[in-house]
Amino acid sequence: MRVADAFRAAYGTSPQTVWHAPGRVNLIGEHTDYNDGFVLPFAVPWGVSAAVTPRTDKTVRLLSLQGHSEPVTIASHEESTGWTRYVVGVLAMLGDRVAGADIAIDGTIPAGAGLSSSAALEVSVASALNDLHELGMTPMEIALLSQKAENGFVGVPSGILDQAASALCQEGHALFLDCRSLASRTIPLDLASHGMSILIIDTQVHHEHSGGEYAKRRAECESAARKLGVPALRDVTDLAAALDRLQGDERKRTMHVVTENHRVEALIGLLRAGAVTEIGALLNASHLSLRDQYEVSSPELDVAVEAAVKGGARGARMTGGGFGGSAIALVADDRLESVRQSVVDAYAERGFQPPRFLPATPAPGAHRLA
Ligand code: GLA
Numbered sequence: 001m002r003v004a005d006a007f008r009a010a011y012g013t014s015p016q017t018v019w020h021a022p023g024r025v026n027l028i029g030e031h032t033d034y035n036d037g038f039v040l041p042f043a044v045p046w047g048v049s050a051a052v053t054p055r056t057d058k059t060v061r062l063l064s065l066q067g068h069s070e071p072v073t074i075a076s077h078e079e080s081t082g083w084t085r086y087v088v089g090v091l092a093m094l095g096d097r098v099a100g101a102d103i104a105i106d107g108t109i110p111a112g113a114g115l116s117s118s119a120a121l122e123v124s125v126a127s128a129l130n131d132l133h134e135l136g137m138t139p140m141e142i143a144l145l146s147q148k149a150e151n152g153f154v155g156v157p158s159g160i161l162d163q164a165a166s167a168l169c170q171e172g173h174a175l176f177l178d179c180r181s182l183a184s185r186t187i188p189l190d191l192a193s194h195g196m197s198i199l200i201i202d203t204q205v206h207h208e209h210s211g212g213e214y215a216k217r218r219a220e221c222e223s224a225a226r227k228l229g230v231p232a233l234r235d236v237t238d239l240a241a242a243l244d245r246l247q248g249d250e251r252k253r254t255m256h257v258v259t260e261n262h263r264v265e266a267l268i269g270l271l272r273a274g275a276v277t278e279i280g281a282l283l284n285a286s287h288l289s290l291r292d293q294y295e296v297s298s299p300e301l302d303v304a305v306e307a308a309v310k311g312g313a314r315g316a317r318m319t320g321g322g323f324g325g326s327a328i329a330l331v332a333d334d335r336l337e338s339v340r341q342s343v344v345d346a347y348a349e350r351g352f353q354p355p356r357f358l359p360a361t362p363a364p365g366a367h368r369l370a
Helices: 002-011 084-097 117-132 139-154 161-168 210-228 239-244 248-272 276-292 299-310 333-350
Strands: 017-028 038-054 060-064 072-074 101-107 173-178 184-188 196-206 315-318 324-332 356-360
Touching (some): 002 038, 002 060, 002 101, 017 196, 038 248, 038 356, 072 084, 084 117, 084 139, 117 139, 139 161, 173 248, 196 333, 210 248, 248 276, 276 299, 276 315, 299 324, 299 333, 324 333
Parallel strands (some): 060 101
Antiparallel strands (some): 038 101, 315 324
């Protein structure tokens, strides 16, 4: 195994364990997690493998196969910078339960595609440490700890979607998660038997202001919930009455969150009924809502979605936080080529840099490799 070999070359011994945690795409349920709502992600076949051996002192040594050839040595948590903060954040959140560690990391998630490489990094390291120190954390506890590292240590105010997907997903299934109760259920997602695939269209563009806009959307949702006198937008039942009491952006954000939660439930109903091709309409509706009500799309995402549908996709939408990253399209296998061509042509026409296409089959969540 590549990551174990790199570990041995760097530290002179074999790692005590190796864990893999995947990235994700979210089938539907976008910007609902921090509104106590519903999400439906599945894990992708790419992720992060972490080879780990605990140390008795507090030092953390970190080697990335995608970075410098020498490990970085971090003597105290405050010293960490850049990507190492995601790893050190996990150790910081574990507190006295762990000391330092020697770690090698191998990531296969295409960089910048918006497929949650940071969550995969956190969950792979947290899972390995949980195993080595026999901490007895459940996959959901690992997800929550990883989210806490990202919120409290790295300083990104993300919800639980990415980490839960990475820790809990199962092969061939999507994960239905209630982000309030944290109850989850796996839902079979066998597209191949219907002659269908999910195609990831990576725009290869990421807009700089996304962090600030994300925090702004969260604040708008919290303010709308306060005005409506509910704990979270999840609790809005009479949408028309709620919209009457709100204005401007808060009105639009509420419209998105409430309808998106209903779309998650509708999509699960269709999957249960075996009506896979019918979910396309919900993907399209989700995209329009994210574009027009939540205002987190981008020209590249919109063109990818429109061109995919024009090329024969049953439906398409942006996936993840937005402002760049990837879109997903539900495509009958015999239309894959025409969908790809349609997107390539539309990008060329607008002078966008060419997108990257990745096939997405639902992969397993975090698991031990060695
Ligand atoms: C990002 C965040 C998630 C979630 C999505 C939007 O990926 O990390 O918690 O809020 O955006 O659904």
